[in-house]
Amino acid sequence: MNKFKGKKVALVGNGLVGSSYAFSMINQGICDEFVIIDLDKKKVIGDVMDLNHGTLYGASPIKVKAGEYEDCKDADLVVICAGAAQKPGETRLDLVAKNMKIFKSIVTKVMESGFDGIFLIATNPVDVLSYATMKFSGLPKERVIGSGTILDTARFRYLLSEEFNVAPQSVHANIIGEHGDSELPVWSHANISGKPLRSIIENDESRKHRVEEIFVETRDAAYQIIESKGATYYGVAMGLMRITKAILNNQDVVLTVSAYLEGEYGNEGVYIGVPALINRTGIKEIIEMPLNEEEKSLFDRSVLVLKDIQAPFEEELANK
Numbered sequence: 001m002n003k004f005k006g007k008k009v010a011l012v013g014n015g016l017v018g019s020s021y022a023f024s025m026i027n028q029g030i031c032d033e034f035v036i037i038d039l040d041k042k043k044v045i046g047d048v049m050d051l052n053h054g055t056l057y058g059a060s061p062i063k064v065k066a067g068e069y070e071d072c073k074d075a076d077l078v079v080i081c082a083g084a085a086q087k088p089g090e091t092r093l094d095l096v097a098k099n100m101k102i103f104k105s106i107v108t109k110v111m112e113s114g115f116d117g118i119f120l121i122a123t124n125p126v127d128v129l130s131y132a133t134m135k136f137s138g139l140p141k142e143r144v145i146g147s148g149t150i151l152d153t154a155r156f157r158y159l160l161s162e163e164f165n166v167a168p169q170s171v172h173a174n175i176i177g178e179h180g181d182s183e184l185p186v187w188s189h190a191n192i193s194g195k196p197l198r199s200i201i202e203n204d205e206s207r208k209h210r211v212e213e214i215f216v217e218t219r220d221a222a223y224q225i226i227e228s229k230g231a232t233y234y235g236v237a238m239g240l241m242r243i244t245k246a247i248l249n250n251q252d253v254v255l256t257v258s259a260y261l262e263g264e265y266g267n268e269g270v271y272i273g274v275p276a277l278i279n280r281t282g283i284k285e286i287i288e289m290p291l292n293e294e295e296k297s298l299f300d301r302s303v304l305v306l307k308d309i310q311a312p313f314e315e316e317l318a319n320k
């Protein structure tokens with residue numbers, strides 16, 4: 001895995017999400033080399049010039065290059081943001097057939113380069129496409145990570161921080177499950193500056209109502225942003241950058257990402273948003289939070305939603 005060179009990241013998909021991620025990467029100087037691959041080579045050339053011009057003012061030197069799939073060979077991380085995005089009114093799950101085809105072609109080409117690093121997936125539906133990437137690549141589950149509910153968790157913590165007047169860093173609360181309509185908040189573990197959220201709102205009906213609204217606003221934020229400006233990209237780009245930092249800097253940090261769950265969910269499991277310890281090996285450990293009965297049942301429902309969506313593709317994925 002690229003032991004003798006600096007840290008190298010290859011981005012496949014230089015649209016709104018991919019190029020926002022590229023911008024946040026050069027700002028933070030997390031890798032030494034950043035390669036961009038996209039069907040639209042003309043835009044890649046323009047972005048590579050523009051980004052390189054900004055590197056002088058980034059956190060540390062970083063070389064940005066236009067690339068081809070061969071460049072993935074010695075990459076530590078390949079980040080995929082390629083594919084169709086939701087149009088107003090579409091759900092993430094509506095994108096599955098189109099993006100599954102695109103992924104088969106992209107992941108196959110990345111693997112043909114000799115790539116032996118970690119995949120990070122953002123394209124929607126991100127949980128199903130992370131599962132497909134594990135199958136198409138044949139890499140161990142620890143080395144395929146989906147952005148999962150990292151963005152939803154950030155949205156949730158931001159909205160709670162506004163309600164309780166504390167920094168989002170002092171709000172500890174997770175959204176888990178599908179990155180999509182069946183996701184859920186883990187109220188039973190949520191705490192605001194060290195105090196359990198449940199005890200804060202216990203005798204306060206209006207606050208109780210407000211935190212429920214906050215979850216709905218979190219879950220539906222993407223629809224609202226898409227309605228307003230056509231796409232969402234800065235938030236997820238920051239989430240992807242955070243996961244990248246955790247991997248490349250071997251941080252052993254817990255983030256809510258899409259990770260592979262098997263076991264009680266049958267022979268074929270699902271990728272789904274859960275807290276996981278991330279370091280240079282990828283997903284080092286999935287953190288099992290004891291859920292209450294209601295949360296467990298909502299989580300199980302979310303697993304079933306994802307299993308239903310991936311079911312028509314199981315045969316193709318098994319025989320790949």
Ligand SMILES: NC(=O)C1=CN([C@@H]2O[C@H](COP(=O)(O)OP(=O)(O)OC[C@H]3O[C@@H](n4cnc5c(N)ncnc54)[C@H](O)[C@@H]3O)[C@@H](O)[C@H]2O)C=CC1
Nearest residue numbers: 013014015016017038039082083084085086122123124236
């Ligand atoms: N996981 C998350 O939290 C989020 C995920 N997304 C998802 O990210 C994906 C990308 O969204 P946007 O950047 O807004 O879309 P976009 O349309 O701006 O960019 C997509 C890019 O993929 C490229 N592309 C398409 N097929 C390709 C192929 N076979 N090989 C290489 N490049 C290819 C296109 O040329 C384009 O540059 C969507 O699926 C969207 O739903 C968006 C926001 C948040």
Ligand SMILES: CC(=O)C(=O)O
Nearest residue numbers: 086092124151222232
């Ligand atoms: C588009 C999308 O998945 C999001 O912003 O959450």
